[in-house]
Amino acid sequence: xxxxxxxxxxxxxxxxxxxxxxxxxxxxxxxxxxxxxxxxxxxxxxxxxxxxxxxxxxxxxxxxxxxxxxxxxxxxxxxxxxxxxxxxxxxxxxxxxxxxxxxxxxxxxx
Amino acid sequence: xxxxxxxxxxxxxxxxxxxxxxxxxxxxxxxxxxxxxxxxxxxxxxxxxxxxxxxxxxxxxxxxxxxxxxxxxxxxxxxxxxxxxxxxxxxxxxxxxxxxxxxxxxxxxxxxxx
Numbered sequence: 001x002x003x004x005x006x007x008x009x010x011x012x013x014x015x016x017x018x019x020x021x022x023x024x025x026x027x028x029x030x031x032x033x034x035x036x037x038x039x040x041x042x043x044x045x046x047x048x049x050x051x052x053x054x055x056x057x058x059x060x061x062x063x064x065x066x067x068x069x070x071x072x073x074x075x076x077x078x079x080x081x082x083x084x085x086x087x088x089x090x091x092x093x094x095x096x097x098x099x100x101x102x103x104x105x106x107x108x109x110x
Numbered sequence: 111x112x113x114x115x116x117x118x119x120x121x122x123x124x125x126x127x128x129x130x131x132x133x134x135x136x137x138x139x140x141x142x143x144x145x146x147x148x149x150x151x152x153x154x155x156x157x158x159x160x161x162x163x164x165x166x167x168x169x170x171x172x173x174x175x176x177x178x179x180x181x182x183x184x185x186x187x188x189x190x191x192x193x194x195x196x197x198x199x200x201x202x203x204x205x206x207x208x209x210x211x212x213x214x215x216x217x218x219x220x221x222x223x224x
């Protein structure tokens with residue numbers, strides 16, 4: 001069965017410091033990984049997907065199949081990055097089932 | 111205004127009553143999903159559907175039922191068999207199977223069972 005693990009419930013980082021939100025997954029097939037973000041009083045929305053290999057709002061994430069990880073990184077945190085972040089996995093061999101981790105709340109300290 | 115609409119936003123029900131949450135999308139998406147969001151639990155998949163008249167159980171389907179009679183609609187019924195129905199429910203949709211996989215979410219429905 002597939003599983004997504006986000007080990008940190010809460011991560012507090014000072015403004016300007018680097019950010020790393022951890023995500024590990026378990027899946028025997030070919031996965032597609034995503035990061036979603038939920039800002040205060042807004043809908044959950046896609047931040048980035050591993051296939052795109054792009055940087056969104058300064059965030060990047062690299063899929064490491066050897067370590068089964070998809071950590072989200074940003075070199076310099078900004079106050080507007082404070083939000084709830086969810087890692088998600090789409091099971092490409094299992095009719096588009098999409099599951100999420102438990103989420104990490106990122107709190108940027110001034 | 112394109113998007114996903116969930117209704118009602120807030121719902122209170124007595125124990126033992128069935129409740130139906132509405133989810134409508136005008137994005138012409140094929141796939142639709144229902145998740146339950148609890149503090150500290152993240153989003154857990156209840157049911158999903160890739161095509162009209164077909165749906166699959168997610169990880170926590172017990173006590174829930176769905177239907178997909180129309181492409182734009184995917185209602186969720188929380189039955190009296192669901193042991194802990196009080197929660198925040200999120201509906202989402204995405205393009206056809208094999209598409210980008212991006213989920214578009216509704217604003218959610220908060221159900222409180224008294």
